[in-house]
Amino acid sequence: MSNGLVIAAVDGSEHSLRALEWARTAALRHGAALMVAHVLPDASQLYAGRRSALRHPNEPEEYADPIGDHVRRVLEASPELPPDVRYEALEGSVPEALRVIADENRPLMLVMGSRGRGGFATLLLGSNSRAVSTTATCPVIVVPHADRDAVAAASEASAGRVVLGLHAAETPEDVLTFAFAEAAARGTTVQVVSAYGLPPSPTLLIDSPFAVIPPEALADDGDAIPAEREMLRSQTRRLAPLRARWPDVPVEQAAVPGDPAGRLVAASRSAALVVVGRHHPRRRSLLMGSVANAVLQHAHGPVAVVPDLTDDSGDAAETGGAGNAGG
Structure with missing residues (x-):
């Protein structure tokens, strides 16, 4: 299990940033590339669809991606990075988008947090974590939020x-x-x-x-x-x-x-x-x-x-x- 790929699924929440750190160290440990993947918020997906449909020349070429920008800043502050770090902004539902990118890349593992940005404070396992763990065609690592991690x-x-x-x-x-x-x-x-x-x-x-x-x-x-x-x-x-x-x-x-x-x-x-x-x-x-x-x-x-x-x-x-x- 070396010279492969580790995918970190992030949404900008603290839970997903814990998973990102876990994935970063896993990629270094295995000598693997790191792909940081996040599904665009609904508003960004709607804007992308609107721009594609209208094709207006005055529309900007790119739409805002605050999650991607935040993740880049987090990784830039890390003590060490894998030699190959990639970023992917995905569209669609979270479970389906992650399942597809795992199918396409056959990673060593896909790492995600146990609870997403919209999870209740008392929720042990988010619906996206459960869905991806159930359907992905690669090993899925679920990293618990801080309250559970001993x-x-x-x-x-x-x-x-x-x-x-x-x-x-x-x-x-x-x-x-x-x-x-x-x-x-x-x-x-x-x-x-x-x-x-x-x-x-x-x-x-x-x-x-x-x-x-x-x-x-x-x-x-x-x-x-x-x-x-x-x-x-x-x-x-x-x-x-x-x-x-x-x-x-x-x-x-x-x-x-x-x-x-x-x-x-x-x-x-x-x-x-x-x-x-x-x-x-x-x-x-x-x-x-x-x-x-x-x-x-x-x-x-x-x-x-x-x-x-x-x-x-x-x-x-x-x-x-x-x-x-x-x-």
């Missing part, structure tokens, strides 16, 4: 591990590849989290902290219950090719009881990035999987929603994240 400041964005929600039998390979490539670029650990269900028990503490172990620590006996032991072994088998491809990336494995989304949200408090698949593989639908949706709604740090990139149909079967309840 991770270090953008200058320390490389700190923390990459958390991967994994269903060993169903998560598409593209999701795993994205997580390991991100961890390699950051020089950090991949923490793999899978969840399993248990019969109700008065002694089971669902909210207790979960332990992580390296795969070489797995033993044939020990204190692990059978479901946990088998899930860890399934993880190890699934992760073997990734560990061979990225031998320098440390791996931690966790098989935990309970709700997969809740476990990933808890892990997001100290993670640089949480990576989940977009859809449940058994439900060929344009609806986002329940795990991905819940993590986007409640995570305390950036979330990567990764589609199955091997299927160009746009509605491929993708996993919803970790655990057997991943859809």
Whole structure:
């Protein structure tokens, strides 16, 4: 994942400027170009349509683009920029315009804020963020607004591990590849989290902290219950090719009881990035999987929603994240 393109979707709001900073550092980390894309306000789009229809010689050649001008000033004040920075002013609805530009450019990722300029103060996930995460043909990174972000400041964005929600039998390979490539670029650990269900028990503490172990620590006996032991072994088998491809990336494995989304949200408090698949593989639908949706709604740090990139149909079967309840 290098020498590609990172797209930052901005609208001039503080939320989108946080996403822009995240995208800037991601482009530098991956040696990629940075494209800053924003959809023109309705007034500018109406003016462009009017000018095109009238073609009056006295009309100015360009219309005002205050968002683009503001973003340029923000980037000019940055300590370092990727060698190639481009700006694109788009027309149409926000989700459709971003989907089209992602289709045309096949970026490494598209980065956007969790809430737009018009979002309510208490809204966790804006409608545009949800729509783009559901339909884009590339990985979408949703960066939370300041009230939700428990991770270090953008200058320390490389700190923390990459958390991967994994269903060993169903998560598409593209999701795993994205997580390991991100961890390699950051020089950090991949923490793999899978969840399993248990019969109700008065002694089971669902909210207790979960332990992580390296795969070489797995033993044939020990204190692990059978479901946990088998899930860890399934993880190890699934992760073997990734560990061979990225031998320098440390791996931690966790098989935990309970709700997969809740476990990933808890892990997001100290993670640089949480990576989940977009859809449940058994439900060929344009609806986002329940795990991905819940993590986007409640995570305390950036979330990567990764589609199955091997299927160009746009509605491929993708996993919803970790655990057997991943859809």
